[in-house]
Amino acid sequence: MTTAQPLRIAIAGLGTVGAGVIRLLEANASLIAARAGRPITVVAVSARDRGKDRGIDLAPYAWEDDMAALAGRGEVDVVVELVGGSDGKALELARAALEAGKPLVTANKAMIAHHGIELAEIAASHDVPLKFEAAVAGGIPVVKGLREGAAANAIERVYGILNGTCNYILSTMEDTGADFAATLGEAQAKGYAEADPTFDIEGVDAAHKLAILAAIAFGSRIDFAAVRCTGISRVRAADIAQAATLGYVVRLVGIADLDPVEGAEPRLLQRVRPCLVPLTHPLAAVDGPTNAVVAEGDYSGRLLFQGAGAGDKPTASAVVADLIDVARGDTAPPFSVPVDQLRTLAPADLGQRTGKTYLRFSVADRPGVLAEITAAMRDANVSIESLIQQGNDDDSDEVLIAMVTHDGQEKCVTEALELLAGSESLTAPPLVMPIISD
Template sequence: MSEPLRIALAGLGTVGGGVIRLIETNADLIARRAERRIEIVAVAARDRSKDRGVDLSRYAWEDDMTAMAARPDVDVVVELVGGSDGPALTLARNTLAAGKDLVTANKAMIAHHGLELAALAEKADAALKFEAAVAGGIPVIKSLKEGMAANDIKRVYGILNGTCNYILSTMEDTGRDFADVLAEAQAKGYAEADPTFDIDGIDAAHKLAILSSVAFGTRMDFKSVTTRGIRRLLAADIAQADVLGYYIRLIGMADTEVDASGQRRLVQRVQPHLVHRDHPLAHVDGATNAVVAEGNFVGRLLFQGAGAGDGPTASAVVADLIDIARGDIGAPFSIPVAELGEAPAAETGDRIGSAYIRFNVADRPGALAEITAAMRDAGVSIESLIQKGTPGLAAGDADTVLVHMVTHDGPESAIGRAMALLCDSPCLTEPPVVLPILDE
């Protein structure tokens, strides 16, 4: 058997502890599959005295994690600290500049700096692996890069944030409103004390940008991801979707289109959708993640599983280490950085689809007529329109009613024009909520 693969582990939180336990528990199995042993030689974290439930006495401790890359007894650095910049990015740069391999679960760093790091890795003939950065234990990066390598991937989309999915599925099951369920999720540890990155869709947008680049062979463009979260959803939206035969899910979706000049353009969006109950994503509950990829020969593939947690995420980290132990380096984004295509953001106004729209309307004569007139003038065809009372509204909204609308298929630009016509309307007590309906 070859010499052991020696790793330094930066970050000893939930995932870091999971990596240590996995490597120790399955050491012999991992060695057989990797054809060499994987050994931890050094660790680093902010608090040396904290009890992490694992024995760290056998490993060297680095007070400055950014110096790990300079250790002569380290082949691979595993970065599990997080954050798009700061010490994590410094460590990543140092590691690759030293010609050592890097494994990370840091989706923010990859989304913002992945192309730079990939170029460093290619220059040094080193590996940059980030399977754990997207969808926890689901091997979706490997599947896109390897299992679907022969396919022209048409679209990739899915449920990429477990916190939001837990909140939405709990709202479905209990009929409770968003703020109440969010507080429960925080108390149970499913949501952070500051949940902004999760509930506003930023976490999912990081993951989508990575998936887009791998799936389409394009340069990553996180800034072009349109992001809309779930904080404005009401229990009434969940209930009305159910009546219509749908569930609401936060969906990250990326696909490409070719404009009139022949330029390939990229659509990347994270936003709540109505998902028909017959669609496989409709029944993804709790903190589970799921990704759908559509190839021109393989068709639709569904990847589903735990999107976070110590065991699933550690599994993805160690799978990357096994690949490195076997000598599997490869281009980080499947295609060398210099050959990744340019795909400017697409103008989405001509895209055809239907939508659910919820209006909070002042209970006064003529309000409904004003809404329908705006739809008519903008060219939006209405499939159904339901007016209800105030369930799910905050106290003090007794003079507000909810109007739920579903449109026929039509260009997105028409709905945009209708919303613009209504933006200053005194009949609306707040801006409308617009949720696309996921096609089959």
């Protein structure tokens, strides 16, 4: 049994994850001490509501009403931030902890996506660790996997299913044939979606995670503002069914990779949007509230990280894994290379990208509409591989036209849609979903 001095931690935020961290530290105390080389003990906590029943005994811990005060407590070695939100109290605490020379462990993806470089600079100036394994994909050790396990590789692309709520909705629509609104309601009833699900279903949560992964994978400064983001709220049951007929499933996928530029730094693509995924691809088998990340290294080949992307136990597991690293003395740069060596990469030109695309048009049921759409495709140099026209199930005058293009540049698809913009034949904006290759 180790006799080393314990690592004393303060926890801000006692929701499901914060309470889960305390339970895990208590349940596996001996195992954690053996692996960390010393015990890890909670000495102080803070949360919004002191009187709330969280199912854990908080009596042994000092309480701070002002969570930023945790950073100034002399007996605290490490601060754990589990409050959430990109700014406000969470950011105030993060800055205070690092400026006090104390390691920071956080599960706050929004804060890291917006302020991660600033926090990494503060951490570097005080020579203390900044850890955020739990901020990306919950209990899946993808941050450590990219930063350490794949450290010898030039990462060529990183992509994956980064939001469990969206994946639950899409895979349930696939299984049941239900439409989006009904499936979202079911996800909310089961606790897989928030009462206000906007951040999830519009892809913002996945975009936060993708920006962090891209920085780690490519040694670049985080550029969350450059992430192109489209959510799943416009995906219909008919799109899911049509994808299945063609041999695909629909998944919300975040993708980051590099476009080489001769004589200059490459350009960085970061995009989150619903995609058609071939049934033969590893991501196609990922269903329910699960996350999966694929990294493609020049020597390792394709690496797949898959597991629970949220929840108290998986996220607490990732938080405590970071605490074990801190207890061991790990001070590795949070984004793979020292923060002052991170590259600034300009956004890639999406129009130059090539591939197949799924397009779905909602149109008025009258003669000439199909000819109008195909003429726009022809004029924009978009080649159509397959086309299906079908009526709507609700006996309305709306018709759905779905098509898959041949390989071509995205700017051509964009031009075709611009030619159709304002057309009285379209009853709703077209849905555009890229098709991922095997």
